[in-house]
Amino acid sequence: MYSWIWRHLPGPLAVRLGQLLVLLAAAVALLFLVVFPRVEPLLPYSDVTVKQQPTASTPTP
Amino acid sequence: MTTADRFRWLLRGVGQLLITAGVVVLLFCVYELKVTNLYTEQQQRTLDTQLTREWAEPPAPPTARAPARKPGQVQLAAFDDGAGIARIYLPTLGRDQVHVVVEGVSREDLKKGPGHYPGTADPGAVGNMVVSGHRTTYGAPFNRLDELHPGDAIVLESRAFFYTYRVTGTTVVSPDALGETDPVPNHPGEVATQRLLTLTTCNPKYSARTRLVVRALLETPLAKGTGVLPPALLGR
Numbered sequence: 001m002y003s004w005i006w007r008h009l010p011g012p013l014a015v016r017l018g019q020l021l022v023l024l025a026a027a028v029a030l031l032f033l034v035v036f037p038r039v040e041p042l043l044p045y046s047d048v049t050v051k052q053q054p055t056a057s058t059p060t061p
Numbered sequence: 062m063t064t065a066d067r068f069r070w071l072l073r074g075v076g077q078l079l080i081t082a083g084v085v086v087l088l089f090c091v092y093e094l095k096v097t098n099l100y101t102e103q104q105q106r107t108l109d110t111q112l113t114r115e116w117a118e119p120p121a122p123p124t125a126r127a128p129a130r131k132p133g134q135v136q137l138a139a140f141d142d143g144a145g146i147a148r149i150y151l152p153t154l155g156r157d158q159v160h161v162v163v164e165g166v167s168r169e170d171l172k173k174g175p176g177h178y179p180g181t182a183d184p185g186a187v188g189n190m191v192v193s194g195h196r197t198t199y200g201a202p203f204n205r206l207d208e209l210h211p212g213d214a215i216v217l218e219s220r221a222f223f224y225t226y227r228v229t230g231t232t233v234v235s236p237d238a239l240g241e242t243d244p245v246p247n248h249p250g251e252v253a254t255q256r257l258l259t260l261t262t263c264n265p266k267y268s269a270r271t272r273l274v275v276r277a278l279l280e281t282p283l284a285k286g287t288g289v290l291p292p293a294l295l296g297r
Contacts, residue, residue, distance in 0.1 A: 036092045044269035048262045049193040
């Protein structure tokens with residue numbers, strides 16, 4: 001995968017390195033700004049309140 | 062391409078994918094434990110400035126309606142959802158342990174700071190004021206709540222008062238222990254006479270299997286004035 005990307009980057013070595021950095025930054029930005037904020041609510045450790053749990057065993061108020 | 066070449070090509074692809082997945086998981090940890098703190102720090106700075114400015118002026122009529130009272134709760138003020146309502150100090154855990162409490166306990170509210178359950182008592186009021194906060198992410202305001210012991214001070218600063226509460230006990234409860242938020246804890250509908258403060262957070266750290274609940278009782282309200290500080294905050 002990575003060798004495929006490297007082969008398809010145009011230009012001399014220095015230009016290719018620059019492009020690589022831009023791609024890397026874009027990937028990290030996508031993760032931090034879009035993916036992680038959406039994944040986060042699916043994980044339990046941000047549940048800090050006591051509340052009626054959405055399970056079958058708890059009667060509805 | 063020979064079969065061996067094909068196999069090697071496939072193996073390399075899988076290896077690269079696994080390494081990438083590992084890096085993504087590591088980055089997620091960095092995001093949760095570091096980047097979320099930056100967001101909360103910035104929000105807390107804004108809220109703190111707003112609160113200082115707000116308190117310097119005469120009280121404005123609230124724009125929001127008072128939330129529905131829990132049965133047994135005597136009276137309530139109205140706060141805007143997500144707005145700063147008080148400062149909370151945990152002096153026994155360090156001089157830097159001060160946070161702006163926001164109104165509401167939605168996901169977005171709690172990202173800004175510890176959240177006050179709408180419908181529970183206001184700072185210093187008769188009843189049970191319930192505040193929840195993150196344990197490990199988003200500034201982790203209640204990270205060290207387990208280090209509070211009976212007798213330790215928790216100070217709430219409102220517009221006109223410092224309220225010094227003393228911890229009476231710590232319990233670990235199930236996530237659905239709604240009774241902890243009753244005006245008289247675990248006695249739903251009973252009319253409150255005491256002035257309580259209840260802090261909740263997730264427990265154990267990095268998990269949400271149970272909730273850690275710290276209960277405190279109001280000791281003394283102290284009217285604010287120039288140079289006036291409650292004893293618990295002296296020497297800060």
